[in-house]
Amino acid sequence: MDGRVLEAAVPIPPDEDTVIAFDRVNVVRGGNFLIRDLSWQVELDERWVVLGPNGAGKTTLLNLASARMHPTRGTAYVLGEKLGRTDVTELRTRVGITTGRFADQVPPSEKVLDVVVTAAWSVVGRWRESYDPQDEARARELLDQLGIAGFADREFGTLSEGERKRTQIARALMTDPELMLLDEPTAGLDLGGREVLIGHLTELALDPDAPAMVLVTHHVEEIPPGFTHALLLREGTVVAAGLLGEVMTAENLTKTFGLPLIVDRVGDRYTARAG
Ligand SMILES: Nc1ncnc2c1ncn2[C@@H]1O[C@H](COP(=O)(O)OP(=O)(O)OP(=O)(O)O)[C@@H](O)[C@H]1O
Numbered sequence: 001m002d003g004r005v006l007e008a009a010v011p012i013p014p015d016e017d018t019v020i021a022f023d024r025v026n027v028v029r030g031g032n033f034l035i036r037d038l039s040w041q042v043e044l045d046e047r048w049v050v051l052g053p054n055g056a057g058k059t060t061l062l063n064l065a066s067a068r069m070h071p072t073r074g075t076a077y078v079l080g081e082k083l084g085r086t087d088v089t090e091l092r093t094r095v096g097i098t099t100g101r102f103a104d105q106v107p108p109s110e111k112v113l114d115v116v117v118t119a120a121w122s123v124v125g126r127w128r129e130s131y132d133p134q135d136e137a138r139a140r141e142l143l144d145q146l147g148i149a150g151f152a153d154r155e156f157g158t159l160s161e162g163e164r165k166r167t168q169i170a171r172a173l174m175t176d177p178e179l180m181l182l183d184e185p186t187a188g189l190d191l192g193g194r195e196v197l198i199g200h201l202t203e204l205a206l207d208p209d210a211p212a213m214v215l216v217t218h219h220v221e222e223i224p225p226g227f228t229h230a231l232l233l234r235e236g237t238v239v240a241a242g243l244l245g246e247v248m249t250a251e252n253l254t255k256t257f258g259l260p261l262i263v264d265r266v267g268d269r270y271t272a273r274a275g
Contacts (some may be wrong), residue, residue: 001205005044009116010022010023010039010041011110012075012077013077013080013082014041014077014080016080017043017044017045018041018042018043018044018077018080019042019043019044019078019079019212020039020041020042020065020076020077020078020177020179020214021040021042021075021076021077021135021210022038022039022041022043022064022071022074022075022076022077022207022250023039023074023076024037024038024039024073024074024075025037025038025039025064025071025073025074025075025076025122025254026038026042026071026072026073026074027057027060027064027071027072027236028072028073030250032256033052033235033236034057034060034236035061035071035236035237036066036236036237037074037237038057038061038166038236038237038238039238040231040238040241041074042179042193042212042214042229043051043212044078044178044212045208045212046212046213046226046229047212047213047226047228047229048214048215048227048228048229048230048231049214049215049216049217049223049227049229049230049231049244050062050214050215050216050217050230050231050233051216051217051218051220051223051230051231051233051253051256052218052232052233052234052239052256052257053218053234053256053257053258054139054218055235056233056234056236057233057235057236058183058192058216058233059183059216060236061216061231061233062097062099062181062183062214062216063178064076064078064083065078065093065094065095065181065214066092066097066181066215067080067081067083067086067088067091067092068088068092069128069154069264070084071083071084071254077177078091078095079091079094079179081173081179087096087115088253092179093175094177094179094193095171095176095177095178095179095181095252096173096174096175096177096179096180096181096183096211097161097172097178097180097181097182097183098165098168098169098171098172098181098183098185099183100183100184100187100188102168103164103168106156107156107157108155108156108157109155109156109157109159110155110156110157111153111154112143112151112152112154112155112156112159112167113136113139113140113143113152113153114136115156115167115168115171116139116142116143116167116170116171116174117131117135117136117139117174118171119171119172119175135174136181138174138242139152139170140152141175142170142173142174143167143172144152145200145203146164146166146167146169146200147166147196147200147238148166148167148170149165151163160193160220161188161189162189162190162192162193162194162196165185165186165189165197166197166200167187169182169200169201169204170211172251173211176211177211178211178212179211179212179213179214180204180210180211180212180213180214181214181215182201182213182214182215182216183216184216184217184218185201185215186198186217186219186222187218194222196223198224198225199224201215201224201226202224202225202226203226204226205224205225205227206226213227216225218258219272220248220253220263220270220271220272221269221270221271221272223244223269223270225267225268225269227244228243228252229241229242229243229244230243230244230246230247230248232247232252232253232256233256234255234256234257234258239252239255239256239257240252240255245265248263248265248270249263250262250263250275253272253274259274260274260275261273261274261275262274262275
């Protein structure tokens with residue numbers, strides 16, 4: 001494929017350290033290809049960013065990776081389970097996901113600690129009088145890790161957008177997932193909120209005990225240091241995939257976004273602008 005950095009050779013079935021193995025996956029809806037012939041492999045210790053313009057298929061890719069959708073054609077394994085052939089209920093508990101839609105489902109009066117603890121039962125809204133002290137301790141530890149321990153007893157609805165996003169990440173980590181999916185975690189944040197969140201995502205990315213991660217974003221400025229790989233998507237197909245430093249070229253991003261771009265690396269961050 002033109003411009004492609006890495007031609008994925010995906011062993012099927014994948015070995016046990018492979019968390020995502022997609023082989024020539026297609027997703028077709030109403031005669032349109034949302035994903036076309038996509039092959040991709042994510043290993044346990046990798047942290048991927050998925051970049052692409054609106055409508056490129058990024059959310060569709062996360063829907064596959066979180067077992068919320070299975071391919072129309074092609075083979076997709078997530079955490080060793082073949083999509084379309086497996087009990088997705090069990091598989092979904094092994095994948096942590098944060099999306100913009102989640103915040104809308106949380107009752108504003110819900111206590112922050114409860115938002116995190118209830119992940120253990122895949123529910124939103126407190127429904128038990130008391131929790132296992134171990135679960136509560138873990139939730140507090142995660143809130144602390146995300147820098148919001150002081151908000152444990154606050155109502156979710158009173159948090160800033162950035163604090164809500166951090167609560168959501170703590171919730172996604174609560175079940176100790178093997179794969180963590182982050183759909184535009186920094187969208188809608190002001191500069192300060194964005195940078196704080198990027199700092200926490202960097203800490204997670206550098207933590208060898210953290211799960212494999214896939215982060216979707218529209219902006220190269222929002223790639224947290226510590227992320228190792230990138231997949232560039234356009235119109236459902238892979239423009240480039242591989243090591244971050246090799247993929248993030250002006251040529252690849254120009255193809256991905258369909259306009260001439262200049263890409264700079266400043267320290268461990270990227271910037272892009274029209275060239
Ligand atoms: N059920 C569906 N039927 C037909 N087309 C669909 C369906 N769901 C999504 N699409 C289309 O598939 C394309 C990919 O959608 P997707 O949401 O995966 O893109 P995205 O990269 O996440 O976009 P954005 O950055 O805007 O969130 C879009 O053009 C969308 O309109």
